Amino acid sequence: MKIDILTLFPEMFEGPFSQSIIKRAQNRGKVEIKIYNLRDWAEDKHKTVDDKPFGGGVGMIMMVEILDKAISSLRDKNSLVILLTPQGKTFKQQKAKRLAKAKHLILICGHYEGVDERVRENLVDEEISIGDYVLTGGEIPAMAVVDAVVRLIPGVLGKDESVKDESFSKNLLEYPQYTRPAEYKGLKVPDVLLSGNHQEIKKWRQKQAETKTKKRRADLLKS
Numbered sequence: 001m002k003i004d005i006l007t008l009f010p011e012m013f014e015g016p017f018s019q020s021i022i023k024r025a026q027n028r029g030k031v032e033i034k035i036y037n038l039r040d041w042a043e044d045k046h047k048t049v050d051d052k053p054f055g056g057g058v059g060m061i062m063m064v065e066i067l068d069k070a071i072s073s074l075r076d077k078n079s080l081v082i083l084l085t086p087q088g089k090t091f092k093q094q095k096a097k098r099l100a101k102a103k104h105l106i107l108i109c110g111h112y113e114g115v116d117e118r119v120r121e122n123l124v125d126e127e128i129s130i131g132d133y134v135l136t137g138g139e140i141p142a143m144a145v146v147d148a149v150v151r152l153i154p155g156v157l158g159k160d161e162s163v164k165d166e167s168f169s170k171n172l173l174e175y176p177q178y179t180r181p182a183e184y185k186g187l188k189v190p191d192v193l194l195s196g197n198h199q200e201i202k203k204w205r206q207k208q209a210e211t212k213t214k215k216r217r218a219d220l221l222k223s
Contacts, residue, residue: 059113
């Protein structure tokens, strides 16, 4: 997979993408990630990428011309262009699974008061939000999307089975897990996990996952 990211702050990605699973995936050739500074497509001496909105208003808007040039220079027949914006559909695990099958993702990090509406209407394929709150820009959402997607690429985690029972993989939260010691300061691991009865362990885990999921849904309704 190839992932291109368009941003005004490329330095923000240096730490997250040079560590852990993302780094290993790149080193093993599972994914190629490139970060591009949108100012590289600006032609004036000030490298201007934004302007005041027509009709007045607070803040600055990212210009359609700059984004068009940047997208056009990177896009090919396999590209999926995604704008990270609060207006987008909420990013979920099923979306991450679909994106993990793509050959080329172009992620656009929105900033300031947003982007020219012509970008949203004509230049991107999808819009994604990571939640109903406002961040200073699309950089952190882009990192979240890349992390969620890259780990689902076959071979990235070593054993593909490791993602099958993760939270949200089957519309369920992951079941509780424990490790040694079996008792710590009076806190005990459930007996069923120590029984060696794999059928009963499977049933227990399924029930626990369902219970955690129901509780989370109830909490969301209250919030």
